[in-house]
Amino acid sequence: MEGAATWQIWLAAIVTLGIYSYLISDNKIYRLLLNIMIGLGVGYNFIIMWKQVLQPLWWEPMTQGFTALFNGFAPGSAKALWVLVGLLGTLWYFQFSRKYLWLSRIVIGMTLGAGAGVVFKQQLLMNMPQIADSFRPLVARADGTPLVGGSTAPLSLWMSLNNIIFVGTIVCVMVYFFFSFEHRWAPVRHTAKLGRWLLMVSFGAFFGNTVMTRMAVFLERLQFLLRDWLKVPMF
Amino acid sequence: MVEWLSRLQTIDRRWIYLSIWVACALPFVVNIKLPVYVSPETRRLYEFIEKCPPGKVVMVDSAWDAGSQGENWGQVEVVFEHLFRRRIPFIVTSVEVTPLGPQFADKVIEKLVREKFPDRQYGVDWVNLGYTKGGWQAMQQIAKDIRQQYKKDSRGYSLDDAEHLPLMQRVRNIEDIYLIYSVTYSPMEDWIPFVHGVYGTPIAFGCAGIQSTTYYRYLLSKQLVGMLVGVRGAAEYDALLHPDIRERNSMGTRLIVPQAFGHLVIIVAVILGNIGYFAARRRRG
Structure with a gap:
């Protein structure tokens, strides 16, 4: 908090310590601060949403459109049609009315239709390169290409081993997720078991990274408390 | 016993x-100093930025706030420093995730300008477009015509204001952007299909360590050109920027030993x- 006034640093320190007081036990100060944070966040988001999104992208074009419209259909009158977008948007709020609930279904249907179309495109563009990348040569050159082909890179045992582990892991995990038949046959059973172990390894990596993230969040606050609040000389 | x-x-x-x-x-x-070993995903991002041709612009989707500044601050700090050092102009925005993102980016930039690059100018070397909403629609709009998504920057200047924002006069659409670097707790994967998938624009992520496990697959398939993972990624990038350990003072370097x-x-x-x-x-x- 460089450049912050003393009272701001003290306020931030008190709030930080108040939130950390939860580590000792749940208490009223923690809950009070939590509610203040949520309220501040919602209020701030609302203002920013209006000033930086709705006002420049919807309100201003629409009002400009109406001004042109009232000046005898001057150029730009078509922008007044933005009012329809606003009307459509307000239909969401009919979810709060039992009598007019059906009106909200119009926009829900439109959103679902558009969403379904977009998800198709999204999944295709996101996952096709993934699927293509999973086809790897088990005996590979240093640049990852197979032995047959135009590459002149030398054979790489490291790259080959890497690819074998990669492809092997995909196969084992996919076999584990075959639930349409019982895993009785020994090769399938053992492959699925190995797939489960490999999944456990990935969950371990997830957990390790979780610890890393939580630690980083804490360290930033610790640095603030020591350096900015307590003014401890630091390296 | x-x-x-x-x-x-x-x-x-x-x-x-x-x-x-x-x-x-x-x-x-x-x-206490500990050695930092640079991982391939960090080096790839560094080398990619090193290769930026003249006239191109980097877009930084800085969508993080106080909740993840322990990791994300360092990740933007080192990349901004690299961009300032190479004099590569950049555009800051925050798409969808948090409206506080641009403010936090401003804090990082102000610190860098004050301490290391006093001659860099707003509007010439960087522009902050502020927060925008819309997820994948916003991304596609930015790619097609940036002025359809942003009318003004975060300081209220029109994007067509050549006096205050000369940089924006040569940025029209995705063709002017060399790289999109999305930094947040959990970067939006929509950048990959809707921008990289459609226009081929390179994407890089700076993410919280907890999220990195889900993004490594995009590095393998080359859908991401690089990634900074948590405090580690920031410290590694700082090590590439400053081979002499005594010159490193970014957030990532400061937090890596306590971590x-x-x-x-x-x-x-x-x-x-x-x-x-x-x-x-x-x-x-």
Whole structure:
């Protein structure tokens, strides 16, 4: 908090310590601060949403459109049609009315239709390169290409081993997720078991990274408390 | 002995919190340096930025706030420093995730300009377009025509204001952008299909460590050109920027040693907990 006034640093320190007081036990100060944070966040988001999104992208074009419209259909009158977008948007709020609930279904249907179309495109563009990348040569050159082909890179045992582990892991995990038949046959059973172990390894990596993230969040606050609040000389 | 060891399983968690607090505070006040080994995903991003041709612009989707500044601050700080150093102009925005993102980016830039690059100018070397909403629609709009998504920058200047924003006069659409670097706790994967997938624009992520496991697959398939993972990624990038360890002073470098000490306490706690578990099992027979 460089450049912050003393009272701001003290306020931030008190709030930080108040939130950390939860580590000792749940208490009223923690809950009070939590509610203040949520309220501040919602209020701030609302203002920013209006000033930086709705006002420049919807309100201003629409009002400009109406001004042109009232000046005898001057150029730009078509922008007044933005009012329809606003009307459509307000239909969401009919979810709060039992009598007019059906009106909200119009926009829900439109959103679902558009969403379904977009998800198709999204999944295709996101996952096709993934699927293509999973086809790897088990005996590979240093640049990852197979032995047959135009590459002149030398054979790489490291790259080959890497690819074998990669492809092997995909196969084992996919076999584990075959639930349409019982895993009785020994090769399938053992492959699925190995797939489960490999999944456990990935969950371990997830957990390790979780610890890393939580630690980083804490360290930033610790640095603030020591350096900015307590003014401890630091390296 | 077995009974005493079995008690290790029931250490009050508050002692563990205190141990972590002390272990993490120690490297802040005592000068301890540890070597940093640069991972391939960090090096790839660094080298990609090094190759930026003249006239191109980098877009930084800085969508993080106080909740993840421990990791994300360092990740934008080192990349901004690199861009300033190479004099590569950049555009800051925050798409969808948090409206506070551009403000936090401003803080990082102000610090860099004050301490290292006093001659860099707003509007010429960087522009902050502020927050925008719309997820994948916003991304596609930015790609097609940036002026359809942003009318003004975060300071209220029109994007067509050549006097205050000369940089924006040569940025029209995705063809003018060399790289999109999305930094947040969990970067939006929509950048990959809707921008990289459609226009081929290179994408890089700076993410919280917890999220990195889900993004490594995009590095393998070359859908991401690089990635900074947590504090580690920021510290590694700082090491590439400053080979001399005495010159490093970014957030990532400052936090990486305390983080190592904190991890050490957790590893010891896990080992002690396991000893306690096996001792308790043995005592029960």
